[in-house]
Amino acid sequence: MTPSETVLASPLPGASDDAPPDYVRELEQAAHYLPLAQREQLHRAWAIGAAAHAGQTRKSGEPYITHPVAVAKVLADQGLDVETLVAAILHDTLEDTPLTPEAITTGFGATVTELVDGVTKLDKLQFRDRQEANAESFRKMLLAMSRDLRVILIKLADRLHNMRTLGAQSTEARRRIATETLEIYAPIAQRLGMNLIKAELQDLGFRALHPWRHAVLEKRIRTQPVMRRESMVQIEAQLAQKLAKEKLQHRLVSRVKSPWSIYSKMHAEHKSFTQVMDVFGFRIVVGTVADCYHALGVVHAAYKPLDARFRDFIAIPKANGYQSLHTVLFGPYGSPIEVQIRTEDMDLIAEKGIAAHWSYKHGGNTSGAQSRAQGWINNLVESQRATGSSLEFLENVKVDLFPDEVYLFTPKGDILALPRNATALDFAYAVHTDVGNHAVAARVDGKLVPLRNKLASGQRVEIITARSSAPKPQWLEFVVSGKARTSIRxxxxxxxxxxxxxxxxxxxxxxxxxxxxxxxxxxxxxxxxxxxxxxxxxxxxxxxxxxxxxxxxxxxxxxxxxxxxxxxxxxxxxxxxxxxxxxxxxxxxxxxxxxxxxxxxxxxxxxxxxxxxxxxxxxxxxxxxxxxxxxxxxxxxxxxxxxDRKVTGDFPTAMRIELDNRPGALAQVAAAIAEAESNIDRLEYIERDTNISAIRFQIEVRDRKHLAEVMRRVRRLKVVLGVARI
Known part of the structure; x- marks a missing residue:
């Protein structure tokens, strides 16, 4: 009998009439929405996983099986299907135990095996360093994600439980894992719309990296002044009263900032704790889309809106499927009031993202959030095929995980979401790789602009192409999207x-x-x-x-x-x-x-x-x-x-120019060079005294004839004592 067969044939840990451990009962309670037969599959998966991991412990001293079961519970809290939960329980077996893919397929089916394989790391391969191993693991996980999005859900749940139990790790390991979480996994959770998991990953990562700062902010949040709490209640009561008078069925909740969100805002906007906290946040959840706009009118009537602070993510959803109305009001106490208005379905998607409407709830239909997530994954897969190394690909993914986005319109009225500071060239590559490769200029809202022009939300962009055009190395200096960068390279x-x-x-x-x-x-x-x-x-x-x-x-x-x-x-x-x-x-x-x-x-x-x-x-x-x-x-x-006879372009060359040390002399030389249609790359003083300066000018010229013209123009200046090519 092979080790895998031994594992599968192993009896349930403990006697058959013994109650399962507490952590298994917690999983079963969280998975109450599953039919009895599927909950029995979870029990069997735990038995096989416990036998496979027998004798293995975590650094905290607990049996190792407690970790994969806890990962499954995180996913059960999100309402995932039984295949995902079983794969979560067995997700470390292929890497760390004798259990084989064939054995898992025999017991639970090929889909579970593919999910488990998708999250299995590549520790058995030889890499130059840990960084490359992690990058290659991420590349493999991405390919598995493209086949089944549930792979990333398991990986995120795995990372969340590891972050919850990070205390047993060494200081160096805590910093490395926390940094990776903040740079990769929290942004992925946000990109997939899973804001609850994203928020907890960010806060746990912040606590691991900066425990003292986290503790100080957490204490300040808990001990808010009584006056602020009273103001919050007053505003909430007034908004609720106004909504009730309009007969709007609603759920009104105040939003509490986390230590990470406060720290990020303080750091990014150079604000003090008091300035960041001096904002009241509320969420209004209503029944229909029409009710959202009705509620918007009610809150605008109650408090004056601040100009240019309204965002309609219902008409133009974010790339991760997030929909909501955002507005900022001028409050009665001189502090801004941030209000989000959405329906119950929108609220569910905002909290759980692609996990909110998993296919088992809809008879196999893919939700809008899943479609957007699948489209993003497919773009990343296309990008990784064209990337030279795993590390380069991982850097491109980080670029694509910018939280802020701009929403742009194609000439046909389609909407494209691009990272913040995206240029017309990023837009061209977002339309199609060939469009980007042959782009020469763009029209933004009807006006001709260069490809390096930065775009703003709501603009209509049209790309002008020419078959003779080709990518230039300088393009890499101003594109920001991973797809554009990869395609250009x-x-x-x-x-x-x-x-x-x-x-x-x-x-x-x-x-x-x-x-x-x-x-x-x-x-x-x-x-x-x-x-x-x-x-x-x-x-x-x-x-x-x-x-x-x-x-x-x-x-x-x-x-x-x-x-x-x-x-x-x-x-x-x-x-x-x-x-x-x-x-x-x-x-x-x-x-x-x-x-x-x-x-x-x-x-x-x-x-x-x-x-x-x-x-x-x-x-x-x-x-x-x-x-x-x-x-x-x-x-x-x-x-x-x-x-060759057909030489085009500008070539660097250098001149030594001696000139009088009088005010404006340097400006005259620069103007003369510009009038000769040449550019100054850089200049440096070679010699300098009270009367004369010798300066090295590095300029761009087309050829020797062009250089001679530049030198003639400079030599005519009265402030110039001598010109020579270096």
Whole structure:
């Protein structure tokens, strides 16, 4: 009998007529909504889990099985189905016990096995460090979430119970787990609309990271002044009376701020505790959507609303499905009154999110909150497929978990939700990856704006595209959404690879010309043999490696034409390959494989030579560069290059300008450079005394002719004593 079969065949812990432990009875009470037969499945799952975890204890000393049962209770409090609760009880068995997936499938079905596998960590794999292991675990969990959203519900419940029992961990572990909770799991709970779990995760994380601050704030909240409590009651009574007169059936509750929400607001808005607490919060829950707007009119009649502080999340729901009316009123005691108005269904979704309307309650129909959550997960799955590493993907997910969002309209009237500070380019990538890749500008409310333009809620955005347009590295400096960042990086890598392949092809052709042949004339079998010998999957990979300096083209050329010499019994010395006189022409736009030396800053029109650098490709130097003598020691790495006729763009160069130390002199020089259609990148003083300053200007020019024009304009200034290119 295998260990798994032994576990499944194990009798219930304790005698059959013994009452189950208290923690199991608490789970059964929380799952009272399930039929008797399904509650018996929970009992059987506990028995199997307890047998599988037999002898294992938590750091607190309790039997390990108490943890997964507590996780199941958290989910039962949310009203989840029996498969989710069983998977929660068994969620650590695959990782920590002999129980196998086959055994779980036999006992509870394939769905439970998939849920358990989705939350299983990857501790058995070898990673460089814990951070990468956590990131890879998160990536795996996300893929499981895309198949079944209940995976993340189990994971959130698991994290919540771990946070509730964090005291047994070391100080370092508490800080690490709390930080991860605040950065990843609490925002995910918020993104899925699960505000009750989100709020508790945030507060527990805050208490673990800053126990003293948490204790001080908690005490201040408990000991609020009597006057404030009386004011709260007075406002509540007045609102209730006004609503009752309008015959609105309602539930009115005051909202109490948590230590974390107070701390966050104090920190973000630089406010004192008194300023943050000097706000009265109420929630009004009514029967229908029409009642929500009716109630809004009632509260606005009772107290004057503050301008620009009204938000309608019923007409335009948040991305997590949250719906409510938000308004801020000017209160009778000089303090703002924050009021939220929603229906009972909206309140349920606001508290429990996607768990509020799980499919077992609706005969398998997916609710709006679930649809939005599934859409978000699917976008993340698409993003992770295009991401190079788990750590990069995890950073993109953190970006996507910004709590504040802007809501924008497409030309067709569809609504898109984007992170705070999103730009027109983020909007373009949200519409479609191809739209983003070929975007050139945008129209916001009919006005033409650049792609870096930040957007505000309610704006109508139209993206202008051009097939010739392609992503630029500078785009990464202003996009904020994870999808945009991932798509741009992927496209830039693809463009760099294409440029590297083209340049590598030209370099290898030049080297083969010296051997009186070409790549097309080299037998395909010989090329395939070389690729196989050096483990290249395709010829393109070899050509890219040549361009990046990881393989010397002359050596590759020798290997490809040395067929006869290889069959000779005695080795002979290979003669040096004469260099081809024909230059490789460059435009300067070759991404990732051509760079320009900072020591001499070459520009179009200069006589240049390329130096082949491992991993960097070709570094371009001027022929009069002072470092040339050092690089001549490696002649095999020199590449004969020249400027193509179609050179476009701006190139950095530097000038030394000597000028009088008189007020406004520097401004005159800057104006002259601008009039010559050049930009100043940076400047620094080389020498300075009471009368004369020598300043190094690094500017951008198109070519030598443009540089000469800039220097002429600067030289005409009376304050300038001398100009020279550095």
């Amino acid at each position: 992927q496209q830039l890598k693809q463009l760099e690879h294409e440029d590297a392949v083209q340049l590598g092809h030209r370099m290898l052709d030049r080297a083969l010309e010296a051997q009186a042949t070409s790549l097309e004339r080299v037998p395909a079998q010989r090329v395939d043999a070389f690729l196989h010998e050096h483990r290249y999957p395709r010829l393109e990979a070899l050509l890219a490696d040549i361009a990046l300096g990881n393989r010397m083209p002359a050596q590759v050329a020798q290997a490809l034409v040395r067929e006869k010499a290889a069959r000779q019994k005695t080795a002979r010395v290979v003669e040096p390959i004469p260099r081809s006189e024909e230059n490789i022409l460059i435009t300067g736009a070759e991404r990732g494989v051509i760079s320009f030396a900072q020591c001499c800053l070459p520009i179009p029109g200069d006589d240049i030579m390329g130096y082949h650098t491992t991993g960097k490709g070709i570094v371009v130097h001027r022929l009069d560069c002072p470092n040339l003598a050092e690089y001549r020691k490696s002649p095999d790495r020199w590449v004969a290059i020249g400027w």
